[in-house]
Each structure stands twice: as C-alpha cells, then as structure tokens.
Amino acid sequence: MTTTEDPIDDRATQPLRPPEQPTTNDPGERQARLERLQQRRAGGAVPRRSGSGAGSKVVAAGIGFAGMLGLVAAMGAAGRSAGVTAALPDGPSTAPAEVLVVVHPPDAVSGDSDGSPGDGWRVAASSRPIALNAQPVIRQAPPSESPRGRTNGSR
Amino acid sequence: MGVVELHGRVMASSLHVIATDGEGSGPATARLHDAVQRAIRFVEHLERSWSRFIPTSDISRINRLGPTGGALAVDPATFALLDAMVDGHEITTGRYDPTLLRALIAEGYAASRTDPTMMSLVAPSGGRHGSLSELIRDPATGTVAVPPGLVLDPGGIGKGLAADLAVSQLLADGAAGAMVEIGGDLAAAGVPLDPAGWLIDVEHPDPHEGILCHLAISGGGVATSSVRSRRWTHDGTDRHHQIDPATSTCSTTDIDAVTVIAPCGWMAEVHATAALMAGSDGAIAHLEGYGLSGIAVARTPNGQRVRTTHDLADVEIALGCGAS
Numbered sequence: 001m002t003t004t005e006d007p008i009d010d011r012a013t014q015p016l017r018p019p020e021q022p023t024t025n026d027p028g029e030r031q032a033r034l035e036r037l038q039q040r041r042a043g044g045a046v047p048r049r050s051g052s053g054a055g056s057k058v059v060a061a062g063i064g065f066a067g068m069l070g071l072v073a074a075m076g077a078a079g080r081s082a083g084v085t086a087a088l089p090d091g092p093s094t095a096p097a098e099v100l101v102v103v104h105p106p107d108a109v110s111g112d113s114d115g116s117p118g119d120g121w122r123v124a125a126s127s128r129p130i131a132l133n134a135q136p137v138i139r140q141a142p143p144s145e146s147p148r149g150r151t152n153g154s155r
Numbered sequence: 156m157g158v159v160e161l162h163g164r165v166m167a168s169s170l171h172v173i174a175t176d177g178e179g180s181g182p183a184t185a186r187l188h189d190a191v192q193r194a195i196r197f198v199e200h201l202e203r204s205w206s207r208f209i210p211t212s213d214i215s216r217i218n219r220l221g222p223t224g225g226a227l228a229v230d231p232a233t234f235a236l237l238d239a240m241v242d243g244h245e246i247t248t249g250r251y252d253p254t255l256l257r258a259l260i261a262e263g264y265a266a267s268r269t270d271p272t273m274m275s276l277v278a279p280s281g282g283r284h285g286s287l288s289e290l291i292r293d294p295a296t297g298t299v300a301v302p303p304g305l306v307l308d309p310g311g312i313g314k315g316l317a318a319d320l321a322v323s324q325l326l327a328d329g330a331a332g333a334m335v336e337i338g339g340d341l342a343a344a345g346v347p348l349d350p351a352g353w354l355i356d357v358e359h360p361d362p363h364e365g366i367l368c369h370l371a372i373s374g375g376g377v378a379t380s381s382v383r384s385r386r387w388t389h390d391g392t393d394r395h396h397q398i399d400p401a402t403s404t405c406s407t408t409d410i411d412a413v414t415v416i417a418p419c420g421w422m423a424e425v426h427a428t429a430a431l432m433a434g435s436d437g438a439i440a441h442l443e444g445y446g447l448s449g450i451a452v453a454r455t456p457n458g459q460r461v462r463t464t465h466d467l468a469d470v471e472i473a474l475g476c477g478a479s
Binding site: 138141142146 | 158160171173334336339340341343348349351352353354355356357358360362368369370371372373374375377378379380381382383384385412414416417418446448466467469470471
C-alpha cells in the first residue's frame with residue numbers, strides 16, 4: 001500500500017469540534033437525521049416537495065449540494081406550495097418536480113484552495129432561475145447528425 | 156442557433172462541452188464562446204480543489220490529516236462536493252462510499268493514470284476510520300471539521316458534480332442550453348441541439364463492442380459505473396476501481412456496467428455505483444425504487460445480458476458478439 005506521511009497543513013488547522021451522531025441502521029433515525037441535515041442546509045427557508053416517492057428523496061438530496069455553494073435550490077410549483085419535508089423512498093416516484101437553482105450571491109468569489117486569488121474564476125451571479133429536470137424524459141434517440149454526449153465507465 | 160462545442164481533457168478524463176445560445180441560425184456569439192471558456196476554467200478550478208493527486212487540493216489536505224483529524228478552510232465548491240458525498244452515502248444506504256480510498260490504494264490505484272509521478276497523499280489512519288456522519292461542514296466559517304482517520308476519494312462523484320456545476324455556470328452565463336461531459340459522466344439542461352433532446356450514446360462496457368444504445372433526454376445527469384474500465388494488474392491479479400463497501404476490496408459484482416439517468420450528474424453517479432454493488436439481482440430494483448432510469452449489463456455463463464428499468468424497455472439495445 002502506498003501511503004505517504006505528510007505534515008498536517010497548519011494553514012488553517014483548528015481544534016476539532018464534537019462530532020455529530022454516528023450513522024445508524026435505524027430507518028427512523030436515519031430519516032430524522034436526513035431531515036435535520038436538510039433543514040440546516042436550507043436554513044429552514046426552502047420548502048420541500050411532499051410525497052413519499054423516490055423523486056422526493058433524490059430532489060431533497062439536491063438541496064444539500066446546491067446550498068453549500070451559494071446555490072439555492074427549491075422545488076417546483078407543487079413542492080413549493082406543499083412545504084413538507086421529503087420522506088425516504090418507499091416506492092416509485094409519483095410525480096415529476098422541477099428543481100430551480102439560483103446562482104448567487106453576486107459577491108461570492110472563489111480562489112484556489114491554497115488561498116491565492118486563483119485563476120479569475122468567480123461564482124456566476126444571476127437572478128435568473130436555472131431549471132434542472134428533476135425527472136428527465138428519456139426516449140430512443142432518432143438518427144441525427146447533432147453533436148452528442150457519450151457515457152462510459154470513466155475511460 | 157449558435158453552438159459552441161469543445162473537446163479537451165480535465166480530471167484525467169475526457170471533457171466535452173456543448174453550449175447553445177438559442178439565437179437564430181447564425182454562428183455562436185462571442186458571449187457564448189466566453190461562457191464556455193469560463194466554464195472550462197471553472198472545471199479546472201474544481202480539479203485543483205478536489206483531486207486526490209494534487210498535494211494542495213482540499214481533498215489532499217483532508218486526506219493528510221490522519222489520526223488526529225482537524226479543521227481546514229476549504230474552497231466554497233468543496234462544500235458542494237462534501238455535501239454530495241454525504242448525501243450520496245446516505246441515500247444509497249452506504250452502497251456508495253467515498254471513504255474507501257485506503258482500500259483503493261491497497262488494491263494498487265495509488266498514482267494518477269495520466270501522470271504516474273503524482274501519488275495520493277494519505278496519512279496513516281492510526282487505527283482510526285472516521286465516518287462521513289462525523290464530517291462537519293460549516294460554510295459560514297468556510298471550514299470543515301474532519302474526524303480522525305477519515306480519507307475521501309472524489310473519483311466519480313467529482314466528475315458528475317463538476318458537470319452539474321459547469322452546466323449551471325453556463326446557463327447562468329447566458330447559454331440557452333448546455334451539456335458537459337467529464338469522463339463519461341454528464342449533465343445537460345436548457346435548450347438542446349436536437350428536437351428530440353440531448354443525445355447520449357451509451358457505450359458498451361467492452362470498448363470494441365461500440366455503442367450499446369442511443370438515448371435522447373430532456374435534461375438531467377447520466378453516469379456509468381463499470382468494472383471494465385480503469386483496470387490494472389496488482390500482485391499478479393486483475394483489479395478495478397470499484398471497491399465494495401462490504402469487503403473493502405474490488406467488487407465481485409456480476410455486473411459489468413450500469414448506466415443511470417437521474418436529475419443531475421452526481422446523483423446518477425452515486426446510484427450507478429450503488430446499483431453496480433447491488434449485483435444483477437438488485438440493480439434494477441434499486442434504481443426503480445428511487446424512481447430512476449437505467450441500464451445494467453450483467454455477465455452470465457452464456458455471455459452478457461441487459462436489464463433495463465421499465466421505462467426503457469422499448470429502447471433498442473445492441474449487444475455485441477457472444478452476448479445474449
């Protein structure tokens with residue numbers, strides 16, 4: 001096994017705070033923990049889609065990654081009016097939902113991870129919601145000369 | 156409409172960007188060209204923050220903390236990655252596990268495939284193996300608190316998430332539609348080039364067999380997990396990069412590859428990995444249980460067999476020679 005001893009980066013080392021509760025195999029506790037995570041990330045301000053379908057779960061997971069980059073995610077019209085915490089999946093998805101992502105704040109700036117100013121990349125500022133498909137529609141592709149993507153296992 | 160298409164390399168993988176401006180039939184606007192260049196710089200920035208082979212990346216700094224753990228300041232984008240890792244682990248009930256880097260290194264995947272002089276820098280665990288549930292992210296202070304012994308492998312999910320974020324960046328930058336593919340994981344949103352949708356070729360697990368099927372999607376993310384790619388020989392035996400969380404060794408799944416279509420790229424990636432680990436008996440059930448779509452190619456004594464989620468039952472599948 002190739003491992004390398006390396007001094008801990010002392011640039012930003014701080015005391016470790018108390019850990020969160022460890023993972024549990026209890027579905028009820030897992031759901032409660034997931035809901036707490038979602039509430040914390042959403043700041044309690046982002047309503048969630050109701051329903052017990054799988055779609056509610058995967059969409060709810062989308063809130064997490066979006067929120068941390070200054071991206072705010074919210075559900076589609078049905079979800080926005082529901083305001084109910086997403087449940088763990090217990091069956092197939094029941095209804096499509098739209099995920100709206102707004103990139104902000106306008107003053108958010110990202111540098112390189114070493115703290116340098118970086119290569120000029122900045123988090124985009126936009127007041128325009130970006131719609132991602134929570135439930136993609138898939139069909140057989142027709143013959144076409146249009147540019148296309150490819151998926152494989154990381155070749 | 157104006158179109159900008161670009162091929163390149165990033166994250167030790169292929170990069171493919173398509174962006175449309177949705178404006179008439181003329182050439183792409185300068186604004187769209189600029190937006191694509193910014194998106195590429197963005198993805199390069201994500202690689203510098205997330206690569207386990209770059210010593211100054213956030214992930215390398217986390218992986219060097221070792222048995223003491225500690226807190227680090229990280230890039231804003233790294234919070235998105237860590238959130239996706241935690242969420243992916245939770246929603247797949249552990250079938251996707253990004254904390255198995257030591258096992259992956261033990262199987263022989265310690266160096267970058269594009270530059271073997273670049274090695275994963277991982278501190279000894281000291282007998283500690285911190286869990287993701289103990290990883291504390293605090294975007295308010297820009298820091299993460301890493302439990303003792305925790306190491307992270309962003310492979311796979313990092314590419315899917317980078318594709319998601321690059322597409323969002325392109326749309327925020329004025330593109331009417333965008334597709335970004337990194338190492339076979341892709342995300343697409345907005346106005347597609349073809350009226351049928353974003354066209355995606357799903358490759359056969361064995362490269363010489365060509366394309367398994369052709370899909371058109373309205374948007375979202377597509378990812379494939381495979382045991383037929385990123386293979387190497389270690390201690391005289393064939394290895395691959397799919398580590399089974401149950402054994403911490405290379406998975407012995409009977410599935411060669413799983414392709415998943417999901418709302419976004421990182422989600423497709425974690426569920427593709429989880430379905431692969433579930434094996435041919437459980438892969439499709441896993442995907443349908445989450446309302447996702449997918450295709451699994453399994454090995455059988457008589458060759459390969461394809462299973463799809465119900466919604467893809469009518470898609471034409473082209474298996475190669477020796478397949479059933």
